[in-house]
Amino acid sequence: MSASDSLVTETPDVLLAALERADDGIVIVDSAHRVTHFNASAERIWKLARTDVVGRDAEILTLNCLQADPVSEFRDEISLVRHDGSRIRAAISLSSIAHDGAPHRVVFARDVTADAERRVRIGLLHAVSDQTNRAVIITDTEQNIVYVNSAFTTLFGYTSGEAEGRHAGELIAGCHTDRKAVAKLVKRLMHGGRRGEAEVLAYDKEGEEIWVCARIDAFRDKKGRVKHIFALLEDITETKQLRSLQQLIMGALADEVPITDIADRLCRRVEEIAPDVVCSLLHVDAAGLIHPLGGPSLPEDYSRALDGIAIGPNVGSCGTAAFYGEPVLATDLETDPRWQPYKAMPLAIGLRACWSTPVKAKDGRVIATFAFYYREPRAPSNWHRRIVEACVSLGAFAIERKEARAEIARLAYHDILTGLPNRAQLRHLITTAIDACPTGSHIALAFLDVDHFKDVNDTLGHAAGDELLIQLAQRLREQIGPEDMLGRLGGDEFVILLPQRNAESAARVAADITEALGAPLRLGSRLMPMSASIGISLYPDHATDIDTLMQQADAAMYMAKQAGRSTHRIFSAEMNGLTEQRLALIAALRRAIAEGALSLSYQPQIRSCNGAIHGAEALARWHDAVLGDVSPAKFIPLAEECGLIEQIGLWSVREACRQMASWRRAGLNIPCVSVNLSPINFRNVTLAARLKDILAEHDLPADALMLEITEGAFMQDSVAALETMNAIRELGVGLSVDDFGTGYSSLSRLAHLPIRELKIDRSFMRDIESDAGALAIATAVVRVGQGLGMTVVAEGVETEGQRKTLAELGCDVVQGFLYAPALAPFAFERWLIEHCAEQARAMLGRLGVGPVGVAAVKRSA
Structure with a gap:
């Protein structure tokens, strides 16, 4: 007999009393599968009264495990369906005993529904915790780690097995971690205070710095006692620490802070988020000389010693980085060959290593260097590299913006072309x-x-x-x-x-x-x-x-x-009057243009071959009520100086076309009128369109208009002027080069331009009969013009000898006082009638017609 059998046999009352008080539900089933005992805890689990169970078949308990081999043991957690249909989670243990020689089964049952639900919740919390991108640490009250999530592993490199059981401070804190800030928060929680947060520098498994925002709270029991400490760690390296550098620079620039102060602020902020470095920013000028901008933690005499040093291939870390345009790392200043001439001062103040990075402008120029000094021989960490990457861009932006503003200020007070003060x-x-x-x-x-x-x-x-x-x-x-x-x-x-x-x-x-x-x-x-x-004036005279x-x-x-x-000339008092006269003349010219006080006179152009009228040149004239007749040699240059010449040119075209239309309606046949325009007119891309409108307004064909231009209008490299000239030629309006031979004409260019006429300047006419040079030039112009299919016009012809010489050269047209000066329209009409009559008389004389016939021709004219 087993010990349990003996206990049931010998002390049944005591045993039954103990079973009745047990926390577990206890059910005894005899060999006939009937329930013989059903304690109070079993009543609560199954929600059945023992009077309804004892003596009945164990089937009422809905336990499939009772159908198994009576000898076998069973232990499991099952889903128990109770008599009323409800369901709970129950831990079931099944044992076999013998009583009065017969086998009995004892069922131990415990309601574990709450535990199961708690386990499910914990599983879900684990799953959620592992899905977040924030690191989670749970420690006991002694700050020993009991749990970390997968984000912690990703951020710090420790697995949960490596982390659990370790002291949190020993695991992720380092030499520059603000342990006091964390300890203060923990102490407050332990004394019942509220949760809090702190920004601290932590270190991963490899010793790399990570700035985190630690939100720390406590898990408490029902009595409010702290059972565990919970920390949620967010990596703020990028989102906050590096962004704070950007905000610092942008804010300083917006406030117009001097660049040296900006550089100092940047260096101080960098040293706050990277406590193990000493920061420096040096400017590199256009001559390749170094000038300190920022380095508040460096001694002033050290910064002064750097000022004016030329960059080069072996000038410390900064000078070398600026020279090559590449980062330079000297892990030990004591032995680095680039630092040998310069190492004494940094070593004396405890600086043992230096890493310098060039700061480049958008055009690739090195405009500064950004350096980290270290107090021990070492290389930069990944965190330091990220800081420098951000600061190089920010430094370039700040320096370029300051350079741009300085350039704007310079341009505001200096001439762009010469660089002189404006x-x-x-x-x-x-x-x-x-x-x-x-x-x-x-x-x-x-x-x-x-x-x-x-x-x-x-x-x-x-x-x-x-x-x-x-x-x-x-x-x-x-x-x-x-x-x-x-x-x-x-x-x-x-x-x-x-x-x-x-x-x-x-x-x-x-x-x-x-x-x-x-x-x-x-x-x-x-x-x-x-x-x-x-001109010179003197102060204070x-x-x-x-x-x-x-x-x-x-x-x-x-x-x-x-x-x-x-x-x-040195100023004298009488000059004031002359200046006032010039200003008065300009004002009068403006009034004359506005009030239509200018007029055109016309000088005839005669064909050399037969004396017929070739055309007329329209010349601007000005008669002022106060000033009298003002010479074109005086008011045309004045118009060019004060910006009125383009306006005068367009007015001349409009007035000449109006007069031509009037003459043609009156039966006067003048083939063409020439109008002088300034090169400025040809820079206006709308000139051809305006000419078209003027010709249409007066119902004139395009070939009735000839525009006279100086050589400068086509010699200058102006695409707009050349396009305008081509557009005018396509319109059918002629182009004539005035004063040809006095400028710097390129014959190769002339051959490709839409020119219809060349005019020999009057300066060659005076001595054409006696000066071989003047004759040679006139001959060359005639040959060039006719060789290019152009009409050649000689102006300034005053004598019959000049006319004959030009006729012998084959010059097509002559113009000058030999025939008539520039005449007012009415006088020109009279001259034209007389000229036509004279031409007719000469022709009839050659044909043998007498005076009566000549008179008849004159009357008809």
């Missing part, structure tokens, strides 16, 4: 010089204007004009002293400020400049002669304010031009 800066310089002028001293202000600069632009193009101004500025710099200041007002006007110079001294400077400009400038393959007119001084120097300059150019 009008705004000159006013500031003059004001400063006047304020600093000692009593009894003088300041000379010289205005310089290039002579015939417009001819260079018109003939060789604006690129050549710009090059001339650049070379002129350089030549002027060479002629002034170190205390003198040169600036450009705009166009071809320069100003020279001469402190401590009286009239005599300023005149000597002007004479030296005039002499220096006597040597021609080289523009490409050309040697270009040049000169300038200079002539004026004490800037505006008056400048006006007086300007007036003196115009007097120098009127004196023949390539000279200088």
